[in-house]
Amino acid sequence: MAKKLMKGCEAIGEAAVQAGCRLFFGYPITPQNEIPEYLSARLPQVGGTFVQAESEVAASNMLYGASGAGCRCLTSSSSPGISLMMEGVSYIAASELPVVIVNIMRGGPGLGGILPSQSDYLQATKGGGHGDYRCLVLAPSTVQEAADLVMDAFDLADKYRNPVLVLGDGLIGQMMEPVEFKRSTRLEDLPAKSWATTGCKGRERNIINSLYLDPEVLEAHNWKLVRKYEEMARTECRHEFWSPHGDADVLFVAYGSVARIAKTAIDALAEKGVKAALFRPITLFPFPGDALEKAAARVKHVLVSELSTGQMLEDVRFHLGKHRPVSFYGRVGGVIMTPDELVAEALKLAGKAG
Amino acid sequence: MSAPQPLRPNDYKTALKPVWCPGCGDFGVVATVYRALAQLRLPPEKVAILSGIGCSSRLPGYVAAYGFNGVHGRALPVATGLKASRPDLTVLVAGGDGDGVSIGAGHFQHAARRNVDVTYLLMDNQIYGLTKGQAAPTTPSGDKTKSTLYGNPDPPVDPCELALASGATFVARSFSSDMKGQVEILCAAIAHEGFAVVDVISPCVTFRGDDQYDFWKPKLRSLPADHDPSDRMAALRYCREREVLTTGILYREARPGLVARQQVTRAAAGYDPAQPPSVAALVHSFYP
Numbered sequence: 001m002a003k004k005l006m007k008g009c010e011a012i013g014e015a016a017v018q019a020g021c022r023l024f025f026g027y028p029i030t031p032q033n034e035i036p037e038y039l040s041a042r043l044p045q046v047g048g049t050f051v052q053a054e055s056e057v058a059a060s061n062m063l064y065g066a067s068g069a070g071c072r073c074l075t076s077s078s079s080p081g082i083s084l085m086m087e088g089v090s091y092i093a094a095s096e097l098p099v100v101i102v103n104i105m106r107g108g109p110g111l112g113g114i115l116p117s118q119s120d121y122l123q124a125t126k127g128g129g130h131g132d133y134r135c136l137v138l139a140p141s142t143v144q145e146a147a148d149l150v151m152d153a154f155d156l157a158d159k160y161r162n163p164v165l166v167l168g169d170g171l172i173g174q175m176m177e178p179v180e181f182k183r184s185t186r187l188e189d190l191p192a193k194s195w196a197t198t199g200c201k202g203r204e205r206n207i208i209n210s211l212y213l214d215p216e217v218l219e220a221h222n223w224k225l226v227r228k229y230e231e232m233a234r235t236e237c238r239h240e241f242w243s244p245h246g247d248a249d250v251l252f253v254a255y256g257s258v259a260r261i262a263k264t265a266i267d268a269l270a271e272k273g274v275k276a277a278l279f280r281p282i283t284l285f286p287f288p289g290d291a292l293e294k295a296a297a298r299v300k301h302v303l304v305s306e307l308s309t310g311q312m313l314e315d316v317r318f319h320l321g322k323h324r325p326v327s328f329y330g331r332v333g334g335v336i337m338t339p340d341e342l343v344a345e346a347l348k349l350a351g352k353a354g
Numbered sequence: 355m356s357a358p359q360p361l362r363p364n365d366y367k368t369a370l371k372p373v374w375c376p377g378c379g380d381f382g383v384v385a386t387v388y389r390a391l392a393q394l395r396l397p398p399e400k401v402a403i404l405s406g407i408g409c410s411s412r413l414p415g416y417v418a419a420y421g422f423n424g425v426h427g428r429a430l431p432v433a434t435g436l437k438a439s440r441p442d443l444t445v446l447v448a449g450g451d452g453d454g455v456s457i458g459a460g461h462f463q464h465a466a467r468r469n470v471d472v473t474y475l476l477m478d479n480q481i482y483g484l485t486k487g488q489a490a491p492t493t494p495s496g497d498k499t500k501s502t503l504y505g506n507p508d509p510p511v512d513p514c515e516l517a518l519a520s521g522a523t524f525v526a527r528s529f530s531s532d533m534k535g536q537v538e539i540l541c542a543a544i545a546h547e548g549f550a551v552v553d554v555i556s557p558c559v560t561f562r563g564d565d566q567y568d569f570w571k572p573k574l575r576s577l578p579a580d581h582d583p584s585d586r587m588a589a590l591r592y593c594r595e596r597e598v599l600t601t602g603i604l605y606r607e608a609r610p611g612l613v614a615r616q617q618v619t620r621a622a623a624g625y626d627p628a629q630p631p632s633v634a635a636l637v638h639s640f641y642p
Binding site: 027029041052055111250 | 369407425426427452456457459482484485486488489491500501502503623
């Protein structure tokens with residue numbers, strides 16, 4: 001398929017359609033309205049259904065119902081709306097249903113603002129709703145990668161029967177870049193879902209449930225979920241290690257939009273005689289901790305940069321251990337750091353400031 | 355020394371300039387709020403205006419009174435909390451149709467059922483304006499919007515009908531540029547004990563089309579002189595109108611509000627506001 005110039009949000013919508021998603025439920029919120037708008041036009045063309053829900057709580061529960069019936073389905077929102085969806089997400093995770101959720105993050109807490117942010121990292125990677133559960137979290141840093149990861153998200157959701165969250169930010173959602181849809185899924189080729197409520201004629205009936213009143217049964221269910229997350233950690237960790245200037249002294253750790261800013265900073269640093277590299281987690285849960293440990297072992301300084309006050313920082317510090325100094329540079333509220341700011345931070349660390 | 359009583363509409367204006375689009379109906383609505391507050395001689399420190407999220411929910415910023423910009427769809431629960439804790443304040447809630455009868459629809463019904471003593475100014479533009487033009491719960495069937503390219507497949511909600519069905523004790527409809535009619539309705543709504551709903555048709559010229567005023571003005575009708583506002587079924591006849599838009603106080607009923615009923619509950623529990631028990635007596639009641 002030829003490349004097309006598309007807005008991130010629209011590319012996400014088309015990627016979902018190409019991945020076999022035929023149902024979308026959502027509620028307007030900036031800066032991701034182009035996803036529902038695109039799908040409201042596109043889904044009817046392919047025999048799908050778009051429903052503008054009365055709220056995000058409703059949207060997440062519509063998703064619960066559609067996924068229980070075995071259909072590939074999607075919702076998208078931005079930070080405050082994602083918080084509202086957490087009721088449905090917790091039940092979906094507990095009932096082990098595959099859904100894809102896109103969060104185009106904006107500044108918070110509360111109503112916050114509408115500009116790009118990465119301040120939902122902890123909510124995304126540590127559960128978000130109530131109970132002991134995790135979503136698999138994918139973080140694109142380009143429009144192309146957003147499209148690729150949305151397609152992968154549907155496969156991963158089916159594979160693990162688990163919600164998959166695609167965590168972007170306002171920059172990824174709103175900017176335009178060339179994008180190519182590398183594959184197109186035919187609905188008839190999708191693996192059968194033996195657990196789905198599709199009519200029980202000739203078989204035992206399937207029940208979608210998250211209620212376990214017997215404490216021992218609920219405990220067993222919780223440990224079963226944990227084994228699933230452990231399997232994700234063994235097989236699904238993804239990252240990019242970018243070191244174009246040879247053995248680096250400074251390692252940037254950044255994901256999403258910030259990783260792109262770090263790449264520009266790394267090239268600028270090379271001209272100033274400081275070698276830097278980037279470690280970019282692509283899966284935020286499971287976090288690619290082992291790979292990070294290896295990358296960090298070869299550098300003098302580790303610098304985490306996020307559009308938050310330091311959320312992924314907690315995971316980086318956890319994996320590198322308390323004896324390894326980790327520096328942090330964050331901007332929040334919709335303010336985005338410039339490459340120059342990251343260059344200045346790295347120069348300070350390398351002892352070459354001013 | 356007491357400050358002079360501000361009684362002119364302009365005294366309720368703040369220094370903030372509204373960011374609404376030129377031609378937005380909400381300019382008319384906020385002007386009627388200034389006039390109604392002045393007419394009722396309500397000092398700003400005795401008035402609180404709350405809102406949820408949406409274009410219309412910016413209104414509290416433009417009124418010199420206590421202001422509260424809350425959560426999308428949750429303005430009525432926030433207002434219920436405020437009124438319960440400060441019954442002495444006149445509480446107004448401003449919000450859009452998406453805020454009120456989509457995401458906040460559940461709260462709308464319960465505020466009506468509880469007859470919470472607040473005035474609900476529902477600024478109804480039939481579209482999601484702040485997010486740039488998706489279908490709202492009030493968008494007519496068949497209308498094309500950014501999220502209904504092939505025409506809105508769903509029927510609209512009529513906020514007045516919903517209010518009447520939910521047991522609201524004051525239900526009115528007005529049009530944003532009808533200054534005189536709306537000030538009259540708003541004054542009556544604020545003076546009403548209990549939950550007063552005013553559904554103001556407030557055109558969005560940006561996302562509903564710049565012919566909105568030409569569309570609405572020929573449809574406007576006043577309630578007939580013989581309308582009985584105590585007759586709920588008669589009021590329902592003015593809901594879901596298509597060819598005309600009838601403005602006025604559709605329904606009014608005297609029923610104790612939340613504040614009055616809380617006093618009844620306290621009396622039943624043995625509390626006498628004239629002789630509130632001392633802290634020592636309260637503690638003693640646990641250690642007889």
